[in-house]
Amino acid sequence: MRLINARTLKLEVFNDPVPTPYAILSHTWDGDEVSFEDMKDLNTARKKTASFSKIEATCRLVLGEGLDYVWVDTCCIDKSSSAELSEAINSMFRWYKNAIYCLAFLSDFSSGHDLIGASAAARKCRWFSRGWTLQELIAPAVVRFYNADWNFLGTKYGSAKEIETITGIDQGVLKSHTHLAAISLAKRMSWAATRRTTRIEDMAYCLLGVFDVTMPMLYGEGPRAFARLQEEILRKTTDLSLFAWRASEDSEYCSVLAKSPAEFFGCGTIDLNYDQFSFRDEISITNKGVKIHTPLQSIVSEDGIFFMDLHCYEETDGEHRNIGIYLKRELDT
Template sequence: MRLLKARSLEFEEFLDEKTILLYAILSHRWENEEITYKEILKPTRKALAEAKRGFQKIRVYAAKATKNSLEYLWVNIYYIDKTSSTELSKAINSMFRWYRAAAVCYAYLCDVPPPLAAEGLQDFKLIALRKLVFYINNWMPAGTKKELARPIAPERKTTRIEDTAYCMLGLFDINMPMLYGEGERAFIRL
């Protein structure tokens, strides 16, 4: 598992997940100017990546984690090399476990304006998490999973048919290879 140090914003690789200390995980709505793992690794592109809105989101996230005495961070778009099908498959198979093991999840809903309305949370449901804190537009605190339990009913909507099956891997505690393009056959394999 690849994590980011909250204070230095440098990557650290953990080969044995049992050695990982407490970490915060970020679940977020994707925006324009998100950064990728490859962008942040290339010295020639790093400055451009750090100027993007996606990196600013990481900075605020790191500050919140540091304030809560957490040394490490994880966020999907930034830590998974999506150009590697092996890494992407491993990440999807591990995602439920990673969310469940996190000390806290900061759910950032950048497109939900204040005041928070239940309809703003309908498409955002996470069941693996013990501690979940919601933030809305400009990182304004919106409440916890417990406080917002009613609008966070366990339903899941995805953009790809396969992802509906893949998001249930953790619930059933299984692993299977990702075969994008298989459509509804993913449910038969599940």
């Protein structure tokens, strides 16, 4: 893992886990960012005035907090190495979690108010709509927000109510009171439903840490990346809410797996109604698709139609509604 020495602005290499405390930057990319290659010569890096000034401002703040090192995604990863890029993406959630704190730079937020006083303006910030910043918000215990002029806006903990309104993420998760494993898969997916990434594959890769899975990066595979993500999740879960997504009404015949996080829009109120660690049914990925061993409820009025309980529910207008999917028996021909 590479870190920027905040005093010298030079990159230094550390073995993982990093033995020295460090801060970490979360931001949205703006134009021509300083790269790993640029940082080999600081004179070259400084020519990218706007993006290098972002690194300098970050380092000043870090030094003011008594830390000497900071990680910045644009220049601490050698993206010309596919192996290094894959390792970094699979490790990123852990790197953010292990940071002493995260600086969240909202480059398009110029309001003089803090997040609590300007939540409507904050909602329009790109930072709250990008795929990668989801894990960067969730993973660190401490997140400090700064506006376009690097003025302090507040913390994740202190602004949890406003951030929950903007993102849909439970305050318990934002305050580190609730473990991610206690949140249904459907609800976690819903947090990414309206977020975007530049590359289609990154919409899956940016969620690896949120679901505690790893997988190889295969840029060029397109939407298949999100299918692979769901398959990896199913290999280690007992949470059937992953099947609680909803296709649009005009959707054609579709897979049991969702096409994208967008199909989990509206799943933010889904909770588990069983102890998933005592769930004994089997879920596996086979050459024919997803295989599940679980009891089915026969629908008396419909021959060959069964109801599969997904062991999750949502509250609608005070009404407890169990969620499941209908299955139709296909006779062998």
